[in-house]
Amino acid sequence: MKNAVPGFDRYDLYRRAVQSPEVDVRFIRDTYVELTGRDPKVLREDFCGTFAISCEWAKLSKSYKSIGIDLDPEPILYGLTHNLPQLPRSMRERVTIHQANVLAPDLPTADVICAMNFSHYIFKQRNTMKAYLLNCYSALNVGGVMVMDCFGGPACQQANVEQTEHRDFTYIWEQVSFNPLTNEALFQIHFKDKGPNGRTRKHNNMFTYDWRMWSIQELRELMQETGFRKTHVYWEGTTRNGEGDGIFSRVEVGEECEAWVAYVVGEK
Ligand SMILES: C[S@@+](CC[C@H](N)C(=O)[O-])C[C@H]1O[C@@H](n2cnc3c(N)ncnc32)[C@H](O)[C@@H]1O
Structure with missing residues (x-):
């Protein structure tokens, strides 16, 4: 238990330093709408940790439900005691969490599945990443969308x-x-x-x-091999001083840069 130092909460500092779930859910929803012309109802947040994205998703619309999946009971417990109680009951009821391996069969189905904060980089073998994408493909509803972030440079x-x-x-x-x-x-x-x-x-x-460190092309090829009809890359724009501007748009050519963050998106 790495949280045992008095007055120190590693999940709280991680949330404040690294996560932007309110931005992530808007990107996920807008991308789904842009690609399908429909409104996504069910989000599955794989590798959900403290499931901040699942909680934000429930805030976006009364008709939205989220499902978080993570192997580790510790971040799940943190989310259940810190993140979920911050939602009103009507929203809490639309968030479901499963302690499970994302490679397990028969995971819940969804309109959109996201793997964020590069969590899928944990898979070291091509066959394992392929098995994961195949699992997501099977669990996506017809016309569903897979969103994975990635980084490199x-x-x-x-x-x-x-x-x-x-x-x-x-x-x-x-x-x-x-x-x-x-x-x-x-x-x-x-x-x-x-x-x-x-x-x-x-x-x-x-x-x-x-x-x-997976390349964008490797992930796209694996999505294609596992049945995704189309794949897309959303690349971050730059400010005048060369920093990322937080606005991601669909491209086929990226800019050379020292370090980049992007999204690979697959359509079922
Ligand atoms: C980088 S953290 C990301 C947590 C959260 N998504 C976030 O944005 O902060 C990766 C998470 O993936 C979980 N994880 C690793 N392998 C997994 C697997 N095979 N199935 C489910 N969860 C897994 C870990 O327990 C950990 O909570």
């Missing part, structure tokens, strides 16, 4: 540390290693905050990700 092919200051804590994203033979990469999240005595303290290795 030369900056992600070497060890490096990136530090971001927040009002009351520091977020540290460390890439520990990269193996160019396999594209495997190890990442860790650390935090710094002030303890009860006002002294700065460091919380090392609060989250660890042992991933394979």
Whole structure:
């Protein structure tokens, strides 16, 4: 249990440093509407962790339901005690959580399935990623849509540390290693905050990700092989000073950049 330090809540800092579920759900809904012309009703959030996206989805419309799936009981319990109680009862009733492996058969069906925060990078073998996509394809309703985020660029092919200051804590994203033979990469999240005595303290290795860096093309090809009718890439626009502007649009050619984030989307 990595949360046992007094006054320190790793899931809370992770949420504030990394997640934007209110932005994610709008992107997911708008993409579904753009591609299908219909309104999605059921979202399945794979690798849901504390299921922040599932909770936000329930806020978007009275007719929306969400299903979160994660293997690990710890983040699920955190979501049940911290995120879900923040919703009014009528919304809570539309959120269902399953502790399960996303590779398991007979998972709940949905109009749209999302795999976010690069969680699917946990699969190291092509066959496993293919089995996962096949599972999603089978569980999607007719005309359903799969949304996966991904990241890459030369900056992600070497060890490096990136530090971001927040009002009351520091977020540290460390890439520990990269193996160019396999594209495997190890990442860790650390935090710094002030303890009860006002002294700065460091919380090392609060989250660890042992991933394979998948390319957009690999994911698209696997989607095609598993039956998806069409695949699309949504690429982030840039501000005048060259930063990502948070606006993603459909492209067939990306811009060269040191580090990028994009979405790969498949239509059943
Ligand atoms: C990078 S975290 C992302 C959590 C959350 N989606 C978010 O955006 O912050 C990855 C999550 O995937 C879960 N996970 C890893 N392998 C899984 C599997 N095979 N099936 C279901 N969940 C899995 C982990 O327990 C963890 O909560």
